[in-house]
Amino acid sequence: MSASQPAPANSADAALADTAPAGRYAPSPSGDLHVGNLRTALVAWACARSSGRRFVLRVEDIDTQRSSAESAERQLEDLAALGLEWDEVLYQSQRHEAYAQALGRLPHYECYCSRRDIQEAARAPHAIPGQYPGTCRELSAAAREAKRAELAQAGRVPAIRLRAQAREFSVRDRLAGEYTGEVDDFILRRGGNVAQLPEAGPDWAYNLAVVVDDAFQGVDQVVRGDDLLSSAPRQAFLASVLGYPVPEYVHVPLVLNAAGVRLSKRDGAVTLRQLRQTHSVAEVFAYLAASLGSQAREAQELVETWGAIPREPVVFGGL
Template sequence: MPPLIPSPAGAGRFAPSPSGELHVGNLRTALLAWLFARSTGRRFILRVEDLDRARAGAEEIQLRDLAAVGLDWDGEVIRQSDRTPVYLEAIAQLRAEGRVYECFCTRAEISDAPRAPHSPPGAYPGTCRNLSEAERERRRRERPPALRLRADVQEYTVHDVLHGPYTGVVDDLVLLRNDGVPPYNLAVVVDDAAQSIDQVVRGDDLLSSTPRQAYLASLLGLPPVEYVHVPLVLSESGKRLAKRDGAVTLGALAELGISAPETAELILTSLGLPGTLPEALKAFDPARLPLEPWIFTPPTAPSAS
């Protein structure tokens, strides 16, 4: 595993979607992102990715819970919903370079379309890539178009601190949905560069989308980032942890008498680290991190005597 290079001018980040309370898996990733950033002299930034999944009051609860487990962050919290003009500027840059085209496909049409062998499920097959202007005009009368990137590669390789080189499929990803909302893959790339984020720590379920994002960043002339995709927390059934799995949020654990510092200690212990953040930071060594998912067994309420 290559050593991490301190980068005082750069930053790491945690970027939750305010769709509900954070669970133990989210908090574990946040603690790891903080540890990676602070151990390499980086600033640590919080960004709320609220373009698509925002629930009233969720942001306040998430920020409260992150502070409760001991996290601090630098500067103001940025919200993606305030930054649509910046994303549109990036799309305009790509359009001026001839890298954007209109797409009229529905999700069902994309799912049912024939595609090249070995293409992953959901990869765009290029249906609208070479429509004539007459055909585009006809389709515009039927439904508003999304905008897609005209990619000129089929795969792209990134380097991950924990996983090493990773090559993944690049398709003509969506740059603007047909409801006018910029999608995650564009917004995250633009925002990371705008916030001088040069280290991205997140769950390893997002590793497969990373080549698309890194390729898009290269087209926009944005600096590369250091990727660290960390193992997820799974339920006892082996599936990704969710609130339906029981007491997995700080609020639910508090009802069982387990405090936020105790939850943080539990998470840090699962990483082989001492139970407080200052102690964990002193002992932090990426080479010693467990690379397997953590199976979390939610505690249950004590039975009445």
């Protein structure tokens, strides 16, 4: 199903047309980057530079419970150590006003459901697993007022959900081809306990923030791990509703551990800083390049010899 008609552009959107195309890498600053993160960053950088695009970074630090400025700085240092350079860095924690403006242009409604409410609704006959069933979508004004008061008394605020006009949406991925995913009334702004909400502003949801920021930074090429492919239809749908161009998607295979499971920091010496205790940065770079089918020894050489992106995951058993 196609998206609803794009919302009219405002002055901020009009400036987007003047932004040169870009690729991006957007880590969450919740710890040091491991080999899988670094490999994806290298692919994103090479894809952007080899196609004449700018390369931008985005520090996705709106999750204040897990993010830290120290972690963000360490991640930038690690990317620079590999020889990656970028045109700009954007911090999501400084973008609350932009997300609020985007929310104001979207059809949305308050959701008063708890996690238990949603779990119970998901067990109902004919419920679609993983989708919000629309419990709060058509509540009357009186019912909303009562629900809002009930939450307020408990020291909570409602979530805000998109009033989606489509059940599914299709994207084109360079590796996966045509991919169609379900679209529901997903969350744009989280609710919850008032005392636990971020001090800097509302608790914005990832799906909204990433779409707004991609458009703002001129990102027309999104390279990331293929575990995020299922989120692309929702984000592409939201971009189309906001009147933003849908980017090209490139979801690359992940780096796995010896058990064939997605690599994580729990797998031992897997971060650049850990590996540098026994290996040089050049050796780490050579490993990453080799996993991409290249014999490059530095970043610019990788761009000059860049070829096809491998379509199979890589198993990391150490250098």
